[in-house]
Amino acid sequence: MTPALRRRLLLLAPFGIVAAGGAAFYGMLQGRRRGDFNPRGVPSALIGRPAPFFDLPGLPGVEVPLLRHADVASPGRPVIVNFWASWCVPCVVEHPQLMALSREGVPVFGIAYKDRPEASRDFLRRHGNPFARLARDEPGRAAIEWGVYGVPETYLLDPRGIIRWRFAGAITPQILAEELRPLLRRHAA
């Protein structure tokens, strides 16, 4: 390759990157239109499979039992597993919905993701604690096993412990009413 040609190619690179990025964005938008790409409701490879194994420490200073793998392996009723963090803005937005579920007696289990334990504890004191069981995943290893896309992220497990639904992003009142509640009712039966 001559230096002049190499230079030409190098100067063509920005255009190439924009073209490739543009094509990918176009694909995403088409996917969103068809409904098979949704950055919030990304389908998980784990749907229809049991929850991956994890063994995590608890959250000191919060009077809630530790969340173990056994609690989600075969819970006997639908349970919700929520990955969250105190530094996460949308977690505050979805918090009232989790509180509402917990008041109704739905077991909501929490895993604090990449968060200092003091910060997680303060978050729960400040906003209230919707979690019936808690664990913390400071290094983020369990989150990788679960395929967590970002916090907040929520999983619905059926009574046999099979993951039925996964949602990345804040659970708004609308998502709660239109998606989560119908699923809870269906899997409770």
Place this chain on the structure above:
Amino acid sequence: MIGEAGHFALALGFVLSLALSVLPLWGAARGDAALTEAARPLAHGALLAVASAFGFLVSAYVANDTTVLSVVQNSHSLKPLLYKITGVWGNHEGSMLLWVLILALCAASVAAFGGNLPSAFRARVLAVLGWVLAGFLAFILLTSNPFERVWPPPPDGQGLNPLLQDIGLAIHPPLLYVGYVGTAITYAFAVAALIEGRVDSAWGRWVRPWAVASWSFLTLGIAVGSWWAYYELGWGGFWFWDPVENASLLPWLAGTALLHSAIVVEKREALKIWSVLLALLAFGLSLLGTFLVRSGVLNSVHAFANDPERGVFILGLLLFYVGGGFLLFALRAPAMAPAGLFAPVSREGALVLNNLLMCSLAAVVFLGTLWPMFADFLFGATVSVGPPFFNTATFPLVVPLFLAMAAGPLMPWKRAALWPAIERLWAAALAGLAGFVVALAIGGWNPLPLFGVAAAVWLIGAAATDIADRAGLGRTSLANAWNRAKGLPRAAWGAAIAHAGVGVCLLGISGMGFASERIAALSPGQAVAIGAYEWRLEGVRDAAGPNWTSRRATLTVLRHGQPYAVMEPERRFFPIGRQTTTEAAIRTNLLRDLYAVMGEEEGGRAVIRVHYKPLAPLIWIGAIVMALGGFLSLSDRRLRVAGGARRRAAAAGAPA
């Protein structure tokens, strides 16, 4: 009626901007002076049309004209007048109109203040701005018409997101958009230069003031956004690495690199191709931000109502402008003379280092923001990226940046030695060390913030050294040095002040590391303390505003046991829209903030969270200082000389 008039004005603006995108180019190519000069009146005309459209939309909001759909969706007769007006740009359609209004303002200001540019070049710059204007006006007219009518009109509007009903948000988008859209001007300069196939030191001189102006506004816009998050979201952080925040940081980083590399183009005629690339990139990144926020491909608290159809349109515009710009770049840049060689240790060498670090930072933020989305799309794999990633990845890049930023301005052009520059920084280094010791004595051992304080003081000291050195302090009498300092070019003062501003901002960020917070459930009469300060809950009562009710706590702040201040944090409930917001109470003396937030109430006790945040206000003061540095350098004599030239030309052209 208002709706029809506004719609018509928009269509008129579209036609004028189409004319602006074609006629001047044609004129410049054929050497037709009349067509070339048509660029200026056309730009002014487009501004007039778009400004009237915007005026009509504002008056529809003020009059609460419920025949306009946008008013119905986003306003309410009970809303205070100020928020009726700011509500105009609190939604997708209105904010796009504001975006286009600012773009038209940019084009008109190039037409008005671009007197120092050759006529053909100015015509080409304005034509490129005309393309952008026409594209976005078409987007508004076809997919996001703010004047969409409803008939029969409903009795009243449906309110506005209460989080958005806020003074910070009122001034945030206009400032941010001036910064975003300002990058369109430097883009237009770059494309015009590529069309002419010539980039020289004059190009560097022309493009710099526009780069500085847009950078200064972008700095202010980002600062106001972060200040809004600080007091409105209510948990005392100032930067969350939210995708929308990152989207505003990206063009800022590219713009910072551009305004430094343009100096090298002007002084040394090097980095020409690189600077053109940065100008294209800065605009590309600012369009990318617009696209991400409005297409719904990413997940953020700031997102507008999103719609894939609109996303496809914006993506098309983005690919046309950015892809087209880069294609032109690929065709024309190879013919441009390659950059001259220069010594790595020199002013230009330091500026190249700045560019490398800025671009690496931009790459890190870019990847962190977009990678999860792409990974998901391409491989179906999911990765999570949050503040832990950004903090870890940006840290090793900002450390050398702060070190180099101090030494760079002290180096001469062409060839320098590292040692004399470092030698002159001994005073700054001592000041940094003193800052470290003072912070250690007050705040205790906390390595990261301590080194942050040291680096901040070092940056401020280095900026002072720069000015003192240029004034000849120590080599001449004090009075003489003072006179020379006063006589220094304003660009030199601007640069030093902007660099000091970075130091001030860093000081504030480091102060966050010494902040402490406490949460307590208090009954009236009980208190919670941090250091010398004590917050005593006096009581909680109901309060009401025009369209909200609230629970407001009254806290007496005691300092060393003496009453010091009263703070009233509250939780507001907006019945229209059924939303609750937290209104933090902040008491500042510009060197530290006392911050109080009210949480849930339970059995007569209220959860109160209090923060003591030393140095926090300096984060935003620092950003304002940076922007002031930018504005000061805009008032430099070289620009006024150009103004003089313009006046002379006008005088010569007048009939004798």
